[in-house]
Amino acid sequence: MAFDAEAIRADFPILSRQVNGKPLVYLDSAASAQKPRAVIEAMSHAMAHSYANVHRGLHTLANETTDAYESARDAVAGLLNAAPTEIVFTKGATEAINLVASGLAETIRPGDEIVLSEMEHHANIVPWHFLRERRGAVLRWVPVTDDGRLDVAAYGDLLGPRTRMVALSHMSNVLGTINDARTLADMAHTVGAPILLDGCQAVVHRPVDVKAIDADFYVFSGHKLYGPTGIGALYGKAERLAAMRPYQGGGEMIGSVSMDVITYADPPHRFEAGTPPILEAIGLKAAIDWLSGQDRAAMTAHEDRLYQRVREGLSGANWLRVLGEAPGKGAILSFTVDGAHAHDVAQILDRYGVAVRAGTHCAEPLMRRFGVTSSARASFAPYNTLEEADVFVDALSRTQAFFA
Ligand code: PMP
Numbered sequence: 001m002a003f004d005a006e007a008i009r010a011d012f013p014i015l016s017r018q019v020n021g022k023p024l025v026y027l028d029s030a031a032s033a034q035k036p037r038a039v040i041e042a043m044s045h046a047m048a049h050s051y052a053n054v055h056r057g058l059h060t061l062a063n064e065t066t067d068a069y070e071s072a073r074d075a076v077a078g079l080l081n082a083a084p085t086e087i088v089f090t091k092g093a094t095e096a097i098n099l100v101a102s103g104l105a106e107t108i109r110p111g112d113e114i115v116l117s118e119m120e121h122h123a124n125i126v127p128w129h130f131l132r133e134r135r136g137a138v139l140r141w142v143p144v145t146d147d148g149r150l151d152v153a154a155y156g157d158l159l160g161p162r163t164r165m166v167a168l169s170h171m172s173n174v175l176g177t178i179n180d181a182r183t184l185a186d187m188a189h190t191v192g193a194p195i196l197l198d199g200c201q202a203v204v205h206r207p208v209d210v211k212a213i214d215a216d217f218y219v220f221s222g223h224k225l226y227g228p229t230g231i232g233a234l235y236g237k238a239e240r241l242a243a244m245r246p247y248q249g250g251g252e253m254i255g256s257v258s259m260d261v262i263t264y265a266d267p268p269h270r271f272e273a274g275t276p277p278i279l280e281a282i283g284l285k286a287a288i289d290w291l292s293g294q295d296r297a298a299m300t301a302h303e304d305r306l307y308q309r310v311r312e313g314l315s316g317a318n319w320l321r322v323l324g325e326a327p328g329k330g331a332i333l334s335f336t337v338d339g340a341h342a343h344d345v346a347q348i349l350d351r352y353g354v355a356v357r358a359g360t361h362c363a364e365p366l367m368r369r370f371g372v373t374s375s376a377r378a379s380f381a382p383y384n385t386l387e388e389a390d391v392f393v394d395a396l397s398r399t400q401a402f403f404a
Pocket of ligand 1: 030031091092093095121122123169171172198200221265362
C-alpha cells in the first residue's frame with residue numbers, strides 16, 4: 001500500500017501555512033520537527049484541565065499530574081525497550097550528555113581516555129572537553145571516511161586500557177550516516193568501557209532497542225521526535241545510573257536533608273532536581289503515542305524515497321557537493337553549492353518557501369574534516385511529499401543560477 005503523506009500532513013497544522021507567498025516546504029526537521037495536533041492538544045488539555053506540581057501533593061490534581069508525568073516515562077521506556085527506572089528526564093540531549101559527563105567527572109584521572117568521533121555534534125564534544133580541561137582526560141577521535149562512515153578499524157585501535165568512556169553518534173545530523181551501534185558497543189565493552197550513544201537523529205528515523213544495542217547510555221531530545229522543546233531523555237543501565245553522582249541538587253532528588261548530611265533518592269529521581277518539565281513530558285508522551293500509531297517502516301521508506309527523488313533530480317548538477325554517501329544512510333542531505341555561501345543558499349531558498357538549515361550544524365570538527373566552513377542541509381520527514389522534493393530541486397537549481 002502506498003504511504004499516505006497527505007494523511008500525515010493533516011496531523012500537522014503548521015504545514016498549511018505560507019512563507020513568502022509560497023506554500024511552506026519544511027526541510028529542517030533534523031533541527032526541530034513540527035508538532036502533530038495530538039501534542040498541541042495534550043499540552044493545552046493538561047493546562048486547561050489537569051495540572052499541578054508533581055510528586056508532592058496529596059490532592060487530586062497533583063496525583064493526576066504525577067500519573068501523567070510518570071506515564072510519559074513509561075512511554076519513553078517503551079520506545080527504547082528500557083525499564084522506566086532507567087529513564088531520566090532532562091531538558092534535552094545536551095543536558096543528558098552533560099549529566100553523564102559531570103556524573104563521571106570524579107572518576108576521571110589525568111590520562112584517562114574518552115573516545116569520540118569526528119562526526120559528533122558539539123553536544124557530544126564539549127561536555128567531554130570539560131573533562132579534558134578539568135580532569136586531564138585525553139580525547140581520542142575516531143576518523144570519518146571520505147564517504148562519511150566511521151572508520152571502525154581505527155576505532156578498534158583507539159580503544160585500550162585507559163578508555164573510560166566511548167561517546168558516539170548513532171546517526172549523524174550532518175551526514176545522515178547510521179552507525180552500527182551494537183558493534184560499536186561490543187567493541188567498547190571488550191576494553192570494559194561504557195558507551196554513550198547520541199540518538200537525537202536515530203530515534204526519529206529508526207526503531208531503537210537499547211537492550212539489543214547493549215548501550216550503557218542513550219540520549220535524545222523530544223523536539224526532534226515531534227514533541228515539545230525543553231524535554232529529552234537519558235537512558236542509563238540501572239547499575240550505571242546507580243553508580244553515578246547527582247548532576248544538580250535541589251528538591252525531589254534527595255532521600256533526606258539535614259544540616260550536616262544529605263542522602264540521595266534512587267535513580268531516576270536522583271537526577272531530576274527541582275520541578276521537572278511536566279507539560280513537556282505530557283507532550284512527549286503524546287508524540288510517542290502518535291509515532292507508535294504509524295507504520296514506521298513505511299515512514300522510513302517514504303523518507304528514503306524523498307531523498308532519492310532529490311538526488312535523482314540533482315544528478316546532473318556538477319555544482320553540487322554532497323557530504324555523506326554512506327550506505328544505508330538516513331534522509332539527510334548536506335551539501336555545498338560551488339561559489340555560494342551556504343547561508344546565502346538558505347536565504348534564497350526561503351524566498352521559494354523552502355526551509356533548510358545552513359551553517360556548521362554544531363559539528364565544526366566534521367566541517368574541518370571535509371574542508372568546508374559550512375554547508376546547507378535539507379532533512380526529510382514523513383510529512384514531506386514528492387511534490388515538495390521537486391519544489392526543492394527546482395528552487396535549488398534557480399538558487400544556483402544566482403551564483404553561476
Ligand atoms: N546530537 C545530535 C546528533 C543532534 O542533531 C542534536 C541537535 N541538533 C543534538 C545532539 C543536541 O540536541 P539538543 O540541542 O536538543 O540538546
